[in-house]
Amino acid sequence: MRTAGTLIDPLSFDRMSDARDSIPGSFFGLVRAGGALSPLLRSLCGVAAFVFVANVAAAPYVPVDDAQVLERLPSRSAPQFRDLRALQAAAAQAPDDLARALPLAAAYIRASRVEGDPRFLGYAQAALAPWWKDAEAPTRVLVLRATILQSSHQFAAALVDLDRVLQREPRNVQAILTRSTILTVQGNYAAARPDCGRLAGIAPPIYGAICAAAIDSVTGNAREAYESLQNATQTTPRMDDAGRLWAETLMGEIADRRRDPAAERHFRAALAIGEKDAYLLGAYCDWLLDQGRPAEVVGLLQKENRNDILLLRLALAQQALRQPDATTLIEILRARFDASHARGDTVHARENARFELALRNDAKAAVPYAIDSWKVQREPADLRILAESAAAANDAAALTLVQRWLAESGIEYPVVAALTGGKGPGR
Secondary structure, eight states: OOOTTTOOOOGGGTTOSSTTSOOOSOTTTTOOOOSOOOOOOOOSSOOOSSOOOTTOOSOOOOOSOTTOOOOOOOOTTSHHHHHHHHHHHHHHHOTTOHHHHHHHHHHHHHHHHHHTOTHHHHHHHHHTGGGTTOTTOOHHHHHHHHHHHHHTTOHHHHHHHHHHHHHHOTTOHHHHHHHHHHHHHTTOHHHHHHHHHHTTTTSOHHHHHHHHHHHHTTTTOHHHHHHHHHHHHHHOSOOOHHHHHHHHHHHHHHHHHTTOTHHHHHHHHHHHTOOOOHHHHHHHHHHHHHTTOHHHHHHHHTTOOSOHHHHHHHHHHHHHTTOTHHHHHHHHHHHHHHHHHHHTOOTTHHHHHHIIIIISOOHHHHHHHHHHHHHHOOOHHHHHHHHHHHHHHTOHHHHHHHHHHHHHHOOOOHHHHHHTTSOOTTO
16 A cells, blocks of 8 residues: 555646546656555655754764765656656746646646655745745645645645635545545544545546455455455456556555565566656565565665655665675665655655664664654554564563454554564454
């Protein structure tokens, strides 16, 4: 499932004002986002790797070799950047023109998802600056603003905007999907589920099926959710690439948690669609790492050094292969996390916990980050890093959080259940 930083933001519906509107473009044109997505799953602040912040003890990473490549920038001749330049030029002529600002902000969000670079989210916010603090902003501004807010884990503020949108337009597909996704990420399944039902008749059927399966898969009905979604993908006569990508990724994640080898088939099917998606890459690379196949992760991610989440997985793979570059990547990640702490940015708490646990071998340092992440979002990945950190640190209180959630939610996650020493659902 896509999370708030790597979370799914259905911006392809941003032009819908009622059920009669068509559904244009790619649901995932943004990412992800991730993503992420994730997701990325993110911050509205820049994520420059080497930042000097006054009064911060940690020094930025300084390469010892002038030939060392720290970051590969995307080609500015790529189609998305040509389109961005045209939108930028149009908006610069009239910054207060809503008709010009909206497509520019949406394009920036797409770029953030495709490139895995959250700095584009800051540019999107800047494009909406005249309306950013307006509680009664136009509906499409509210939807885009909620998208940006959720990407920085400001879920409460995002939900306020989405609720306002749905008061105006109860059949606004993007607002319904985004609201359901946020509530699911927060573990508020009872509130999220009705939104899935609201999609009937106003969105392609596959999106309602995905929405419901995402909830069912973490509330004790993983097998049923998987089978239902698989049936939906096989019986839906026409499905856009975005819907198929989301469905295949979700089925891969469900299968992964169930220890079903079909996970790889779904991840590969999603990759074969050809839409760059940082969230999908992260999920598939996590699966490959679990399978002891780090060399394939290096092949997939060796050029993905702008995205901290993917860079973390690349470092994990290089460390597993005992490649000398792993030390460099660990130092780069340390500098990036230190810089985010100096900004007060906690969006990557989950990745920070994994960094401390797996790359710095410091379980006690990992636990607080894992707990911080758990306070904000309750994705399966958050549960797993909390369990792994708590078990490694022998932290009984943190393990109790995991055990309680296994019992309350009914999530079937044998790997996590085993870490708690119990026989949770799915064992």
